[in-house]
Amino acid sequence: MDPCERLRNYIANFKESLKTLKVVDSEAEKLLDNAVRYYQDSRYYLEKGDCITGLVAISYAEGILDSLRELGLVEFSWVKAKEVRVLAAGSFDIIHPGHVEFLRWASSLGDKLYVVVSRDSSYKRLRGYEPIFSDVDRAFVVNSIRYVYKASIGSEEDFLKPVEEIKPDLIALGPDQIDVEFLEKLLRERGLNAKVVKLSSRVYGYSSSSIKEKVCRVWCKNI
The missing domain is CATH 3.40.50.620 (HUPs)
Incomplete structure (x- = not known):
């Protein structure tokens, strides 16, 4: 799959998944902010055409959310977004x-x-x-x-x-x-x-x- 197409899919899925997010412990908020920043960075790099860097950024964002969920600090589900x-x-x-x-x-x-x-x-x-x-x-x-x-x-x-x-x-x-x-x-x-x-x-x-x-x-x- 083309890196930019893959990045678009990851960004869309991350955005939809955030809608299911529930913060269980307020200690998660600082790391959660970092995840959102990486997500925003990935969108910036997609617009600039630097899709490899964008994939790295969205991977960091996903990794932070998965870690927070494993620690029991947040609850969410990964959702596959409908393509518009x-x-x-x-x-x-x-x-x-x-x-x-x-x-x-x-x-x-x-x-x-x-x-x-x-x-x-x-x-x-x-x-x-x-x-x-x-x-x-x-x-x-x-x-x-x-x-x-x-x-x-x-x-x-x-x-x-x-x-x-x-x-x-x-x-x-x-x-x-x-x-x-x-x-x-x-x-x-x-x-x-x-x-x-x-x-x-x-x-x-x-x-x-x-x-x-x-x-x-x-x-x-x-x-």
Whole structure:
């Protein structure tokens, strides 16, 4: 198993297990605080992409809890957390900080973030012109972003087909994407029960279209 995927699972299980925790003796509280700090460290290292160090940190946290239980100072049960799948979609042509922040936000909503990248044909049909990068290249770049568990290319005929295949618990939308109520209606008609959440505004005001315009303006001026 990939170290980062393993770390995500350990973190999710630790979080759920903490909900069952009962302190029997107040002498456990100091060591319990250390366990929680190691747990928080593991989440920090996961976000930074240092999953090996994160695995070490979560192992320390688990070890402290097990020791406290063996000493009779706390009571708890190890619980396997339900995996929360999040789905996001977009063209992602010319990745910019706004895209990265959107994906970071989307990934924070669950355990694994799946991203569907629009096909070249769909992009051209909606916008009237070709994307700068092909759908294969755009999916490759998105898949390289650490917040993304898996990126794939969407369906040309049915944009809800990936939703049926991935079966997400949540769908994360950008501020300029489809209306939440309309999408929820389409999902219910398909028997899909994913919750839809939407980012309220653009991050840092970036847009791929404005970046392309600036590139054309600056590049053409200096050739």
